[in-house]
Amino acid sequence: MVVKVVRRKSNEQILFVEAEEDFADFVFSFLTFPLGGVLRMLQGFSSIFSIDKLYRSVTELSSNKGLRSQEFKVLLTNPSISRQLELRHQILPIRTSNYKESIKLYNFVDPKSPNSGGYANGPITFMVTDDMVVTPMSSIDAISYLERMKVPLNDVEEIVVNIGQKEGLSILKASLTSTSDVLTNSLNQYIG
Template identity: 35%
Template structure:
């Protein structure tokens, strides 16, 4: 049995630990305490994951306040501990369509490089993602307490590959995140054929050992603000504008560049926000203004 605090600190279910928790909360009278039993469905589990990334009162928000939407403060979306962006750092260009009246992004248009970046986020273990976003400095939510408890309670030894952002062999990693790399494939010994050479399952050429990216080259995609990815066509763009009901006179086009700073900010926005592209645009505008000051 375990005690789990509101900010997701996990400890053994000992009476002394419970007394310390109550005293730290300023509770001296046990009559102030009310007991409730909550049912945890897949929906609550999903909310627990999302709220743990930005909330210090995760259990309260999910089970008592019944919050299912995430409010993200802007300082959370800034990628920490990376140098200021310069033009030579930019790797990928994304064309964005935004509503002029409120500066909200409607969708983006990009080639396979940017979409490879987005889908590469799915290959990064959560612990490695937190390390990339500042390590111990990324303590806005409660998730960091769980990482500490894995060591202190269960004596789990963390592998360096998780902390250093090293992915398994043949996992693609984008050039915008140079701190992530893939392990070299290991040789496999077969008693009849000797040592066998592993081939990248994504590569159309069997002899090639490491292909880059997940998508066919020279492909174009439409990406919505909440990161729904579709094949780009004039029909898909027109249909999206028609669904939103926004007049064409209120639509503006911009082009932004994605380098290491923006890639890390986008990774954090994916974890914390349902409007990731708009959050990225806010960071981009602030950095552009700073460069001219």
Template identity: 30%
Template sequence: MEETNVSLKLLIDRESQRVLFAEAGKEFIDFLFHSLALPIGTLVPLFEKQGIQGSFGNIYESIKNLGSIYLQPSVNKDTLLRPKVHISGGGTGLPLLLQNIESSSTFMKLYSCPRSGSACDAYLAYDFSAICPSCKNVMNREKNMVDPPTPSASTERGYVKGLVTYTVMDDLVVKPMSTISTITLLNKFNVQEFGALEEKVVNLGMDEVVKILKASLYSKSVLTDVFLLRMSRPEEDEPA
């Protein structure tokens, strides 16, 4: 399967060997926000008061703090912050980072009770061996769930608006980028030698996606761990 061309522009401090922050477009921010829709995202509100290890909780806080003007009109913050998980045989996946991967089928199979015109019509199942809660018959009548129409070119998918560049911190805090905020960040990091700063563009594939998700659960320096340390010790990524 062919992956989309999603990239990050990292600002690296060579002296401290860390990623200060990254510039990212809509695709990467959509991916981060979409990660809350994974099953683990339902646990974040439970840990909100006690605190959560790593940087995953910062994605949650970034959504809470991001102004509504940056979100698509159809996006409801509550949907992201308190997602409802629907488990099906299709698995979860990461569609927002892999936008150009089209499913080989345009619908999924659903099943209903063979008794129509009754209270049984209120129930649907993913499995044809499911039992109807109303009449206890096997729900083996096949139905199809059709995908919504493909959005037009003028309709953006995802969570945040395009034509905006975002700052992604090493710990995955997300904010809209501006010249003033960049200068503030450089002062915050006490950067003395601008010659020690290096820009590096990295492309994201499924390997990097998995590493980011894993690192976000335990690390406060996700971008450094995934990109900078990996580049300095490439042998660690090699299979044993």
């Protein structure tokens, strides 16, 4: 997916990302990921020290000594999300369950269906700020945000960035470990 990064030239702080609903859906989907699946994607290195140690200890346990079965080991280290929560354009390798009965139990709209497409109601442009606040965007909203942040227009640059799996994992990891500057910490390394 392609986003427009609005960055402060003087210190390279990303102020916000301007994106279509596919990026908003991607960011919203972080809330659906099981923690074990996130740790698997990050190879056990989330920067949340005690959780990383817990994950690694489970991966090192024998399924016949310490855990009841190999299935439990997989459930803990590579859990899945419900099919109803899977995005049509998911760029991260999060596993989805094949348990079709759950669809009958809950009256969810499948985000991948042509009737839905995701969590965001579009077509609409969204602003995702550096601290992961997602709001619908207009030109006035962008200018108002720059004024609130006390950033002069001559200190702003727009950069088009392709978000793939590597960038997506970087955003996910930064969102777990940063209290602010999530986009700055995750995307600046991919901007030339």
